[in-house]
Amino acid sequence: MTTPRSFILCGHRGNMADAPENTLSGFASAEGVGVDEIELDVRTTVDGELVILHDRTVRRTAAVRTPFLDVPIERLTFAQVRGIDMGTGQQIPTFAETLESTSVLLQVEIKAPNAARPLARFLEQRPAADRDRCLITSFDPLSLADFRDEWTGGARGLALHIPDVTDNWRDHADRLELSTVYIPVPQLTPALVAEQHDSGRRVAASLIEGPDDVRRIVETNVDATASNSPAYARQLLESNEEFVARFPSFPADLAKTV
Template identity: 35%
Template structure:
């Protein structure tokens, strides 16, 4: 019988306890018992795939006036390596993540993919057959993805209607929705189309218990240890 408990996916790593989208956050997620990690992927001006959420490095690093408000894609990997992403951490490359992730499930969000033509194919090539989920809010970025070991995920900020779900089912295997929009009817509609339901970003106990009761396959959270403890108590 399948495990009724959802997989615990650490949002940008264990980002409540370590700098987001850093190797320290990945290691902290592992320490806290996460099943997988969700990270954001962008591309530097010199073509290096890196982990970073925002369009600029202002919020997440110690970037000074010369770099803070430049688009990430206009910065070189060398420039990014000069920045402190928190607690002495650097903005890591996707290659560094792949070297250190071990058996953690990988959920790779293509961030602002319209800024980076071809990034989905580059991410798939970098995976080199390693199993991973490639996902985005932008359907056009993930619709063409079809590669061994790669699962396609669609992110949604609001509840979809039936027509949108029908379309998503033509290219995606996972649908991950803002938890505030998730309902029992939506779970059923996703499963009826042979897709897997999940939610983001759950950091509070009562919400987590409700998501378990709804039958989520995965829950994305900043606090994997808290969620793991709640799941143990929920069994």
């Protein structure tokens, strides 16, 4: 790993502590508290629009009852999706709207396999400034492979979420030439992180929720983390002297963004 290193604090689905998840207001709120990156989830409608939504349906996240509460997004038209109230008047945004309304790095998770190739084709046509902000992630190696088969250049790289480090994920990491791996905080060890650094990959901790997670981040020497409450996470990180000594630019980054 090169030095000096930078540390990335990501707002998970925006700023879920203060705004509806995966909405433009949530993304704006995340930027307002000084995140370096925003994580979001991409799916497609039946008519091919790339939209931002975590779950397959809106049952958990819709603010008001809708006839489409339990209908999978991939079976709805964009017009139908657009009429769903996600809270505080927010609609389900398109990926294009998200690119146009944000300025920080983006962690773009392929949540549905059928979105991988449309996402690649879409990004290929975007300006370089948009493409270069995007790190393409998934829990599904096949989705990342489909994305890479469709388009190989321009983005910040590919990243795999690894829910269980005892699984056979290293072969996927090598074959897909991943730039980053996401590992649950409880499964992080200094040896595992050092191994991935030696392989040229960054390691992100998922997710930071309290002071103990910050200690683990420092002990294992990871490069990034995400939080549902990024303002609180930033306070925790900045209060840890060893973390600040390792990443001296991190406190200064907030002054540039707020």
